[in-house]
């Protein structure tokens with residue numbers, strides 16, 4: 001049965017850890033769903049890992065929706081969250097709500113939005129009131145990279161930790177069902193998590209968050225342009241894919257692929273006819 005945003009909040013009350021991974025294609029999403037991952041985020045990290053852009057700010061709404069459709073087709077049980085890309089929710093609340101709706105029409109059950117400025121809070125309220133669950137995102141927020149100026153840890157002292165908590169409280173009041181905390185020290189993330197009713201989903205935010213999320217290409221060892229300190233690699237797909245491709249090239253060049261097993265054969269009769277046939 002499909003996990004809902006409401007059940008994700010219940011998990012926190014029940015002290016049950018929430019598991020989340022990003023996915024960008026049908027097959028991977030299907031395997032993650034079968035592995036009982038609770039939340040599958042179609043993250044705008046696909047800008048880098050699937051499309052080869054140098055920043056998440058480059059991916060368009062249209063591109064995000066193609067990947068959301070693919071992932072949604074592979075998922076039956078997990079909650080699919082569509083990551084609203086840069087400039088799809090910053091122009092006006094009306095446009096943001098319409099765009100959030102496009103994710104739902106593409107098969108997601110919720111959307112994620114970065115930040116907690118007064119405008120973002122108003123926009124989130126409107127989207128939630130329209131019937132679309134929203135996941136917040138605080139700490140390091142990649143879509144603001146040009147104003148932040150780099151990949152920095154947030155909440156490194158009491159003052160900034162309290163600022164994140166204040167922002168998280170506003171998100172909670174606006175109706176989010178969970179908040180991603182990215183690159184926040186363990187103790188700060190623990191304090192923030194303990195002072196919220198909605199669950200925190202950590203990425204580089206230590207083990208005391210209510211749940212954890214990883215970019216799947218990091219977890220699967222597939223993307224090697226940049227490896228964040230907080231990522232854990234569970235398999236080296238880069239090596240496996242490279243080895244498989246090298247073996248394939250070798251097999252074809254040496255005439256070892258395809259063999260009879262991978263080919264279609266004529267019946268003996270037809271093969272004989274073809275052999276004896278000489279074209280004028």
Ligand code: KIV
Pocket residue numbers: 022041042043044045046083180182203213215
């Ligand atoms: O786009 C993404 O993959 C994300 C995760 C880092 C949470 O936002």
